[in-house]
Amino acid sequence: MASGKPKGKEITSVFGTLVREAEPEESGGPACVRVKTVKKSGKEEDVHEENGVLFWVNKSGFPIDNKTWDRMWEHVARIHPDGYDVTHKVRDKKDLPSVPIPQAPTNFSASVPISERLDKIQNYMRTLQYNHTGTQFFEIRKNRPVSGLLESAKEMIKEALPIKCLEAVILGIYLTNGFLGVERFPLSFKSVFGGNVHRHVVLGIYYAGSYGTIGMSRREDLMYKPLVFKSLSDLVFDYEKSYNKFMHDVKKVKVGMPVPHDPHSYEFISWKAVTVSPNKMSKKEMSKDLEMMAKEIRTRAKSWTITLQSPRKSSTEVPRDLRSSLQQATKIYRAYTSIPSDSGTKKRSQTSATLDSSDYQLRI
Structure with a gap:
């Protein structure tokens, strides 16, 4: 040799x-x-x-x-x-003690406040721990419909293995499905540290006029944010402050459209509806763009609440404010993603496929 x-x-x-x-x-x-x-x-x-x-x-x-x-x-x-x-x-031993598996908080009483539910969901994610191995335990592809991604969330709960930030977003969507008045949206970050580019994503939460997030990261400040922020821009600026504390320079922040609560939905998650660049835009410009997105999120939450409280309305009828909201959302989405209105499903799938889950592995 x-x-x-x-x-x-x-x-x-x-x-x-x-x-x-x-x-x-x-x-x-x-x-x-x-x-x-x-x-x-x-x-x-x-x-x-x-x-x-x-x-x-x-x-x-x-x-x-x-x-x-x-x-x-x-x-x-x-x-x-x-x-x-x-x-x-x-x-070779057959009578080894069973490894305890964390129980996912899937059933909440109607009397449990939303903030307490989010705390329990975040604590459950912490028990799964962050996946430091570099091995992708679960197949998460961003170009899959919501129903397919939520099937992966069930697998995460069953296996109880460590997860990364993108997996935590899918798990958070699954565990918050059906929360009345709660809207969930992806919040993505691109940062640079030591010449290396890092990407991270969390699940943004809107409820009763307040914003927060749940998710997973190596750093506590870069995953869970309680529902204490009165505007979407305040939430984003707080993340930027947390990033700067770890010597990361935030290059881009992307806010996606609200994720539907229907677990059988064949819609695709919109990961990027509005993009802001902290190093190229002033705080005022960022706040203006983020507030436009926040208005759409608030409208979704309000429309959904009204629909659920009006059982006499035809199930096929779309409320007028929701129709206008969707039209505005479409304009926002096309304007900030540069996707032509006549682009086919195949082209959208190819675009989404380029955003691989490995892009969202924060290395700090």
Whole structure:
């Protein structure tokens, strides 16, 4: 093996089938560790490389296949002080205690205030913890209809695995469905730190004249905001202040349209209806654009409440204020997304597909 070692590389350690090689420093920046996982048997080598990681955890999705389980347990046995004994004590034991699964707050009494419900939902997300592994546990695609995304939310509750910010938005939509007078909308951020671009998204909440958010992040200040902000611009400016505290420069803030409460809806989530740029616009200009969006959100909440309180109206009749609201929303959406009115469904799907969930992994 020594004769075949590339010049300039040094074998730092060997863990069974795992070979850690230190890259030469002259390749640019500090030395990094590249790991090769080689199939023990057979004439062909099955090589997987990950910079800075001993081995890849799971690339086949859920449920975890036998090949992935074997690799994980082999790695544990190689580095654990008890060696292969830990495999026999844990993996082969049939009467291990069950791992407690957090119970999702799916049923609320009508007497529970909305603010208390949001607190319980956020606390539930905290029990799931933030996903630091880099592995995408759940298949979340932004170009799927609401009904399909909410099916993924049910899977999150069932598996109770750590989640990232985009998954938290979908889970938050599912858990807040049916809250009377509550409107939910995506609130996305693009920031720069150390020359690197970071993207983050939370679920904006509007209720009874106040704004807040729920979501997940590595930083407490960048996920949960209680319903204490009297305007959408106050909420956005508070996020900008939180970002600056962590030395992040906010480049863009995107506000999407309210998400329908119908769990069977085939509508697509509008992730970008209004975009503001803090480094290019004044506070006054930002407030003007955000207030235009906030007016649409408030109109949606008011129209929905009136519709629910008027059972005698025909279910097929759309209230006049809601029709005008939707027309205004369409104008806003087209103006700020540059999507022609005659663009087909195929083009919209292709545009949405470019916004992959990996874009929303905040690295601070």
